[in-house]
Amino acid sequence: MNYYIADCHFGDEQVIAYSRRPFHSLEEMDETMVKNWNKVVRDYDDVYIIGDLVSRSQDPLSYLERLKGRLHLVCGNHDGPMLKDPTCRDRFxxxxDYLVVEDHKHRLVLFHYPLLEWDGYYYGTWHLYGHIHNHLSDNQERAKSLFKALNCGADVVGFKPRTFDELVAINKKDRDREKRPEGSV
Structure with missing residues (x-):
């Protein structure tokens, strides 16, 4: 099984406030996300991390050793320090920086930043991205307007890796919620 996630930011206490995460401490966030991850991912599953896995941590290997699955990293803007350690790098x-994968009948372009257009855009290829978390912004709105672009940010997908089909459903639900008039349920 293939799973996808972006912007975990393990080890980064600042992301709790920055992305309005529902955690009271770094320890609660990290432990909840590791537990959620390992509930769905098996050792033989492929997990595509679309950037910013571990941030601001003195010991990124302590996180990597606890996560199940075969890890594939598409680099984000916070992954550089972790990758300087050969032991961490060897865990992947x-x-x-940019990856194209096949997931059943779907061709997917994985890149940390949301793109307006990508390889195969006109031929049914999907784009999976992170970076913009769950923030209200012009960039978030632009990305949501692209039908085959899916935000994989941990803040958006429930703090655990998701399958392609789950990502489609989560992003559709998010887009539909935003289209409702104010005051409607």
Whole structure:
């Protein structure tokens, strides 16, 4: 099974306030996310991390050793320090800046930042991204307007890796919620 997630920011207490995460402490956030991850992912599953896995941590390997699955990293803007450690880097099946994968019948372009257009855009290819978390912004609105672009940010997908089908449903629900007139349920 393939799973996808972005912007975990393990080890980064500042992300709790920055992204309005529902955690009272760094320890609660990290432990909840590791537990959620390991509930759904098996050792033989492939997990595509679309950037910003571990941030601001003195010991990124302590997180990597606890996460189940075969880890594939598409680098984000906070992954550089972790990747300087060869032991951490070796924990990944692959490390890339931009990755194209097949998931059943779907072709997916994985890149940390949301793109307005990507390889295969006109031929049914999907784009999975992170970086913009759950923030209200012009960029968030632009990205949501792209039908085949899916936000995989931990804040958006419930703080655990998700399958492609789950990502489609979560992003559709999020887009539909925003289209409702104010005051409607």
């Amino acid at each position: 099946v692959e490390v890339s």
